[in-house]
Amino acid sequence: xxxxxxxxxxxxxxxxxxxxxxxxxxxxxxxxxxxxxxxxxxxxxxxxxxxxxxxxxxxxxxxxxxxxxxxxxxxxxxxxxxxxxxxxxxxxxxxxxxxxxxxxxxxxxxxxxxxxxxxxxxxxxxxxxxxxxxxxxxxxxxxxxxxxxxxxxxxxxxxxxxx
Numbered sequence: 417x418x419x420x421x422x423x424x425x426x427x428x429x430x431x432x433x434x435x436x437x438x439x440x441x442x443x444x445x446x447x448x449x450x451x452x453x454x455x456x457x458x459x460x461x462x463x464x465x466x467x468x469x470x471x472x473x474x475x476x477x478x479x480x481x482x483x484x485x486x487x488x489x490x491x492x493x494x495x496x497x498x499x500x501x502x503x504x505x506x507x508x509x510x511x512x513x514x515x516x517x518x519x520x521x522x523x524x525x526x527x528x529x530x531x532x533x534x535x536x537x538x539x540x541x542x543x544x545x546x547x548x549x550x551x552x553x554x555x556x557x558x559x560x561x562x563x564x565x566x567x568x569x570x571x572x573x574x575x576x577x578x579x
Contacts, residue, residue: 419460422459422463423456426445426452426459427459429459429462429463433466442455445458483508483573485506485508485513485573487504487505488504488505488573489502489503489505489534490503490504490505490513490531490532491503492515492517492529492532492552493529494527495527495529500532501517501518501519502517503515503551504516508533508566508573510556510563511555512545512555513556514548515553517551517552520547525546526544528541528542528543529542529554530542533565533569534569534572535573536566536568540556540562541556542555542557542562543555
């Protein structure tokens with residue numbers, strides 16, 4: 417698909433890749449039919465580099481291994497004074513968790529969150545990193561206490577055979 421787009425309308429490929437200035441420069445090249453092959457070649461090379469970079473980041477994009485949560489029950493509270501909401505664990509890593517919850521608002525992104533993880537004696541804190549279609553992604557506080565608690569929960573999930 418992208419090959420046809422590069423040959424017929426090279427500037428559109430730059431806009432698809434999120435490079436508007438390159439797209440505008442490519443439009444200037446396309447205005448002259450003589451320079452159209454040059455614009456197509458530039459878009460071809462840029463697209464190949466873009467796809468190669470995507471593959472590399474897909475391989476090294478995660479800092480820590482994620483363990484499937486398999487729907488284990490958790491409770492999450494948004495902010496310091498909010499009432500905990502029941503949810504299920506989608507996945508878990510040392511750096512954060514994805515939690516499926518019903519009541520999520522866009523304004524919760526960036527706010528503090530506290531999660532009571534299964535098997536943990538105390539809840540762990542963090543901040544809401546982003547909204548998911550079925551819940552939220554929470555980035556944990558990066559301190560030793562939180563890391564120890566989350567490592568213990570991950571070990572418990574693995575030992576129970578649910579990972």
